[in-house]
Amino acid sequence: xxxxxxxxxxxxxxxxxxxxxxxxxxxxxxxxxxxxxxxxxxxxxxxxxxxxxxxxxxxxxxxxxxxxxxxxxxxxxxxxxxxxxxxxxxxxxxxxxxxxxxxxxxxxxxxxxxxxxxxxxxxxxxxxxxxxxxxxxxxxxxxxxxxxxxxxxxxxxxxxxxxxxxxxxxxxxxxxxxx
Numbered sequence: 813x814x815x816x817x818x819x820x821x822x823x824x825x826x827x828x829x830x831x832x833x834x835x836x837x838x839x840x841x842x843x844x845x846x847x848x849x850x851x852x853x854x855x856x857x858x859x860x861x862x863x864x865x866x867x868x869x870x871x872x873x874x875x876x877x878x879x880x881x882x883x884x885x886x887x888x889x890x891x892x893x894x895x896x897x898x899x900x901x902x903x904x905x906x907x908x909x910x911x912x913x914x915x916x917x918x919x920x921x922x923x924x925x926x927x928x929x930x931x932x933x934x935x936x937x938x939x940x941x942x943x944x945x946x947x948x949x950x951x952x953x954x955x956x957x958x959x960x961x962x963x964x965x966x967x968x969x970x971x972x973x974x975x976x977x978x979x980x981x982x983x984x985x986x987x988x989x990x991x
Contacts, residue, residue: 834878
């Protein structure tokens with residue numbers, strides 16, 4: 813399920829199993845978005861499946877002292893407000909672009925990313941760095957950037973020139989979202 817961080821962005825509904833003494837009475841079903849964080853110790857290694865929840869999320873359906881509780885879960889479409897966000901990492905430089913792709917609707921987890929600048933060159937595939945961070949060694953400084961991505965359910969989105977030519981390291985830009 814964790815896929816070494818590649819599942820980052822996917823959405824789930826979780827229900828605390830009523831048979832557990834750690835569940836709150838009439839506990840609600842909660843919705844979560846997977847991140848690229850997992851505790852050490854093999855908790856997220858195959859075949860084990862584990863959700864490491866923030867304390868506020870956990871306390872919605874389970875008692876604090878219960879620790880690990882059995883749950884039922886299912887994958888659901890991600891419902892997002894606004895467009896897909898592209899954050900150009902401040903760790904980037906003119907010859908190394910590190911792009912965080914987030915707020916993705918639908919499947920939520922991104923399978924591939926391609927970019928192109930204004931020079932007329934074709935789309936260039938980016939390489940997954942970790943989670944939903946993608947890297948490229950294309951020099952795109954001073955060019956508007958178009959981003960094309962594909963999610964795990966095969967849907968594709970192209971954000972034409974939504975990263976303007978005067979983009980800055982450390983800034984976030986918004987493109988169109990998947991429905």
